Amino acid sequence: MSRSAHPAGPRHADVLPEGHYSAPATDLNELDPKVWSRTVTRDADGALTVGGIEVARLAQEFGTPAYFLDESDFRARCRAWADAFGTEADVFYAGKAFLSRAVVRWLKEEGLNLDVCSGGELATALDAGMPAERIAFHGNNKTVAEIERAVEAGVGRIVLDSFQEIARVSHIAQRLGIRQRVQIRVTVGVEAHTHEFIATAHEDQKFGIALADGQAAEAVRRALTLDGLELIGIHSHIGSQIFDMAGFEVSARRVVQLLAEIRDEHGVELPEIDLGGGLGIAYTSDDDPREPHEIAKALGDIVTRECESAGLRTPRISVEPGRAIVGPTAFTLYEVGTIKPLEGLRTYVSVDGGMSDNIRTALYDAEYSVALVSRSSEAAPMLVRVVGKHCESGDIVVKDAFLPADLAPGDLIAVPATGAYCRSMASNYNHALRPPVVAVRDGQARVIVRRETEEDLLRLDVG
Numbered sequence: 001m002s003r004s005a006h007p008a009g010p011r012h013a014d015v016l017p018e019g020h021y022s023a024p025a026t027d028l029n030e031l032d033p034k035v036w037s038r039t040v041t042r043d044a045d046g047a048l049t050v051g052g053i054e055v056a057r058l059a060q061e062f063g064t065p066a067y068f069l070d071e072s073d074f075r076a077r078c079r080a081w082a083d084a085f086g087t088e089a090d091v092f093y094a095g096k097a098f099l100s101r102a103v104v105r106w107l108k109e110e111g112l113n114l115d116v117c118s119g120g121e122l123a124t125a126l127d128a129g130m131p132a133e134r135i136a137f138h139g140n141n142k143t144v145a146e147i148e149r150a151v152e153a154g155v156g157r158i159v160l161d162s163f164q165e166i167a168r169v170s171h172i173a174q175r176l177g178i179r180q181r182v183q184i185r186v187t188v189g190v191e192a193h194t195h196e197f198i199a200t201a202h203e204d205q206k207f208g209i210a211l212a213d214g215q216a217a218e219a220v221r222r223a224l225t226l227d228g229l230e231l232i233g234i235h236s237h238i239g240s241q242i243f244d245m246a247g248f249e250v251s252a253r254r255v256v257q258l259l260a261e262i263r264d265e266h267g268v269e270l271p272e273i274d275l276g277g278g279l280g281i282a283y284t285s286d287d288d289p290r291e292p293h294e295i296a297k298a299l300g301d302i303v304t305r306e307c308e309s310a311g312l313r314t315p316r317i318s319v320e321p322g323r324a325i326v327g328p329t330a331f332t333l334y335e336v337g338t339i340k341p342l343e344g345l346r347t348y349v350s351v352d353g354g355m356s357d358n359i360r361t362a363l364y365d366a367e368y369s370v371a372l373v374s375r376s377s378e379a380a381p382m383l384v385r386v387v388g389k390h391c392e393s394g395d396i397v398v399k400d401a402f403l404p405a406d407l408a409p410g411d412l413i414a415v416p417a418t419g420a421y422c423r424s425m426a427s428n429y430n431h432a433l434r435p436p437v438v439a440v441r442d443g444q445a446r447v448i449v450r451r452e453t454e455e456d457l458l459r460l461d462v463g
């Protein structure tokens with residue numbers, strides 16, 4: 001994984017354990033629009049506002065830590081994806097990034113489809129009124145009960161992940177008198193993360209059926225003979241936080257090759273291919289994500305070209321962005337607590353949340369930005385590590401960043417681009433109360449997922 005490079009700085013160069021850091025060239029008061037949601041600005045007093053509301057007011061009304069989700073930005077991103085892919089392709093929002101009933105309603109209104117990968121996500125989607133035919137059901141170990149629920153509900157597709165599941169889904173569908181539309185998830189031997197992709201040996205994982213040794217062709221053979229299944233296409237998902245389209249190129253080429261083999265062997269041209277999600281977003285100013293229309297064009301061109309050379313009709317393409325839609329639309333607001341300067345090293349800034357509301361830094365060494373948002377400051381930059389309040393030294397929210405040196409307890413700081421995989425992966429570690437998600441739009445803020453209470457915790461603990 002590429003790390004953002006901080007060029008050598010004279011002040012700390014000989015003492016810093018991990019590379020060299022120098023104060024950023026940009027003004028710390030500036031909010032890079034790449035990493036903040038679209039309606040975020042600083043007002044005349046220097047305080048951050050989102051959807052026209054100042055953070056101090058949000059903190060007062062909803063408390064901290066809390067996630068603030070810019071609803072108009074979320075909707076705009078949905079529309080951008082839907083428009084980019086047009087009527088010839090389908091966009092499925094990957095619900096695991098962040099799902100709530102409000103989000104389901106927005107997706108429905110903006111014309112997107114939805115991926116779910118558990119009974120809980122399916123229940124949320126159905127409860128909020130997402131038409132079942134617009135839902136795709138994923139996962140490497142769907143339970144029988146989950147499959148039954150999905151088939152009964154009439155989900156538009158189930159993505160089959162193993163030989164056992166091919167038999168299981170067909171059996172359940174037949175018993176329910178349904179011919180279930182399915183795709184087969186294949187592993188194409190490509191794994192992509194951020195700026196790199198690796199084109200070998202990534203069949204060594206729990207998901208999908210390998211293309212390389214003829215397993216995928218065998219899976220297709222079986223699926224085509226089973227009465228409970230209508231095989232509509234092939235699915236491939238190659239990684240996460242991807243900027244380089246080369247991995248998709250290899251993946252699309254291999255999937256199209258499989259379609260050609262299927263045509264040659266069975267005389268059928270499968271009508272769809274799904275290229276998965278994983279499109280990257282800007283967590284820091286060093287990241288340069290592509291726009292949905294560029295991604296749509298790149299993927300469309302690759303598939304069209306490969307199909308032309310294989311003499312196939314171009315299948316309908318689907319994609320499954322999760323992070324790329326919701327990630328940039330939210331920030332986490334924290335109140336600064338203990339500040340611990342370590343002379344010549346860095347300053348540890350503790351906040352009132354941590355790994356319970358953002359596990360990504362601890363889990364993946366993810367990078368984030370951070371800004372002082374309750375006021376502006378002309379103080380010099382200081383190198384900080386933003387840490388949580390949990391009993392764990394790996395409880396880091398932002399590993400390396402700069403904040404103004406006059407930072408003080410009680411200041412509000414915000415970490416942008418926390419819309420994806422933060423609330424959805426939040427935990428109750430140390431009996432933390434999971435923060436609320438507050439949707440902000442046009443001067444209005446409303447809770448869409450409320451803050452947990454001690455009562456919630458105690459209710460589960462039945463003694």
Ligand SMILES: *Cc1c(COP(=O)(O)O)cnc(C)c1O
Nearest residue numbers: 094237277278279320321322323
């Ligand atoms: C996780 C996942 C996605 C979404 O990934 P993002 O990085 O959020 O875009 C899409 N499809 C499948 C099958 C996934 O597992």
